[in-house]
Amino acid sequence: MTVLQIVFLVTGFVTLLAGVMVVASPKLVHAALWLIVSLAGVAVLFVLLNANFLAVVQVVVYIGAIAILIIFAVMLTRRVMADTGPTHNPSWWLALISALVLLGGLLALILQVPAFAQAGPTAQPAADSGLSDLGTALVDVNRFLLPFEVASVLLLAALIGAMAIARPADAAEEGGE
Amino acid sequence: MGDPFGLIGQWLMDLVTGWGMQPVAALTLLRFLGAAILATVLLLVCFLLIVAERKLLGRFQDRYGPNRVGPWGVFQTVADFVKLIGKEIVVPDGIDKPVYWLAPLLVVMSVVGIWAVVPFAPGFLGTDLNVGILYIVSVGAIGTLGIIMAGWSSNNKFALLGAFRAVAQLVSYEIPMVLTLLVPTMLAGSMGIAAIVEAQKDMWFITAAPLAALVFLISSVAENGRAPFDLMEGESEIVAGFNIEYGGLAFGMFYVGEFLHAFTVGVLFSTLFLGGWQGPGAEQFPLLGLVYFFAKAFVVWFITVWIRGSFPRVRIDQLLSLNWKFLTPLALLIVSLTAVVDKLAVEQGWSRILALLAANGALFVGTMAVLGAYGRSVRLREERLRATAGGLSTGIAR
Amino acid sequence: MHDPWVFVAFLLPIGLLLPAVAVLMGILLGPRKPNAIKGTTYECGIETVGETWVQFRASYYIFALIFVVFDVEAVFLFPWAVAYQQMQLYMVLEGVLFLLILAAGLLYAWRKGALEWV
Secondary structure: OOHHHHHHHHHHHHHHHHHHHHHHOOEHHHHHHHHHHHHHHHHHHHHHOOOHHHHHHHHHHHHHHHHHHHHHHHHHHOOOOOOEOOOOOOOHHHHHHHHHHHHHHHHHHHHHOHHHHOOOOOOOOOHHHHHHHHHHHHOOOOOOHHHHHHHHHHHHHHHHHHHHHHOOHHHHHHHHO | OOOHHHHHHHHHHHHHHHOOOOHHHHHHHHHHHHHHHHHHHHHHHHHHHHHHHHHHHHHHOOOOOOOOOOHHHOOHHHHHHHHHHOOOOOOOOOOOHHHHHHHHHHHHHHHHHHHHHOEEEOOEEOOOOOOHHHHHHHHHHHHHHHHHHHHHHOOOHHHHHHHHHHHHHHHHHHHHHHHHHHHHHHHHOOOOHHHHHHHOOOOOHHHHOHHHHHHHHHHHHHHHOOOOOHHHHOHHHHOOHHHOOOOHHHHHHHHHHHHHHHHHHHHHHHHHOOOOOOOOOOOOOHHHHHHHHHHHHHHHHHHHHHHHHHOOOOOHHHHHHHHHHHHHHHHHHHHHHHHHHHHHHHHHOOOHHHHHHHHHHHHHHHHHHHHHHHHHHHHHHHHHHHHHHHHHHHOOOO | OOHHHHHHHHHHHHHHHHHHHHHHHHHHHOOOOOOOOOOOOOOOOOOOOOOOOOOOOHHHHHHHHHHHHHHHHHHHHHHHHHOHHHOOHHHHHHHHHHHHHHHHHHHHHHHOOOOOOO
């Protein structure tokens, strides 16, 4: 058992536990916090995979932006402290069975791919040149330029759509009138 | 005097491996010790920093600062700390206990974590992450999380409201900060802080990107929550905002976090734009590099205290307008212009620094012109309103 | 391989632990005299009315939304910035195009009044 394996197992366990707690927490705000723990666990997993950039992006974007957005949404639309509700629904056993079947199916499919069926970690690219390669790949005409620019248009669409939905109702009525 | 830090590191390694440890375990132990020493020293340095700031603010306001406790009042913060320990942490009913107690810890952790990637001297730094800049941003985001946790777990309307406004401020000012951080990354070709400092060997980045440095400074001061952006704790407005229900040392941790962050802002600015430990003779004598590093950090910290003592607080709507209508478009323009001009200068063979300075100067002049026109239009509108109102009340038509 | 992160993995928990020790000192060394009045929520000396909640203002949410979009954009631009020195002019211009599309989004938000703190 190398240190790496121990760290991986602990991180995986914490991430999964946090995921379960997201669903099982009686208070909605606690669920949001457990989600943050789960996202942090994924960031640590990225570090273990030698993907430094993805790890920090995970924290910056998911925890620093999206989780805060979720917390805002929860706290603005609910009475914060007294917010409890039933956490189980009667057919939870059905959900468990379907989740296990899905997991089994996905594992079977993934293990078909020879690269993933090997035991032990495969060689990983050096962390140093990866970022520079990613940068040039993003603007290289033959590689990821089109998805890169389409991503910006997608973000623009998200921005405009969000504003169209979230703008105060009176301003929208005035504009429509 | 060769390389004192390398010598000390080597001596420690030899000592620990001499006790029979494997080199890898020895290195890990030394790293743990280094982290522990760094965190402790940082929190202890706060004692001096807080006194220094209070005395400086006092001088700006034409009075002595604290000068009773110890020579020149240096032990004032120690006295405050002792007092805070002795205070009862009044815990209100109905709070969310684990979240309530975790919040101040997260805020302090987010500031201490930044220091892991800061290079104090050549070869003397916590760790050389190749994504140092984004790491700093990510650790800072955890502080924002701590504040919102503090606000809502307090079971207090004012705290919740204060936390919302604080998070709106922190989150907004993160954008110009992250955008201007692109500029040192571009100029150095790497996100690693050590690499950025190395790249400033010939010329500090502030000469190549003065506007980016300025926008970074402004947004960092706003991220920190200092005047003129100290809405988060505006005592006359929202009674200490998100940390209303925190007493004693729990409040003390928020306080320490804020002051340490102020010094960290100075350190980051001097590392990214003023060359960090670079200076004449720093390569040969790393100790000199350490001196330069702290000198520059203190100069920038002094400037932030100066700003604090000079400007009144801005309102929340002014705060957000300043960010989204001025700093963010300006940051976007700065990044675009710097990227294009620098590449053009290299390709055409012009002098890079002069071209960048000219571009920055042009952008500055343009911004001032736009601001001036805007100010003039606002003033004209107000005068017209006053004229019509005055005309109505006195019967004189204009 | 994961060498750089070991220090961080030590510093962050220590940074969490030290203030915890300080707060614990405060709890242990300070007096503890809770009473009913002290336990009530602080509202400038008057009684609290109603539950703890925040009036829904779309402004909070809109600013957080705009922040998410620009945060993702900035993060996309970092690899581009790292590879900047090795790029040619047209590649730089493509990155600037990315930026300008989102600047247009900001302008749209401005004109639609989404940036007002209503």
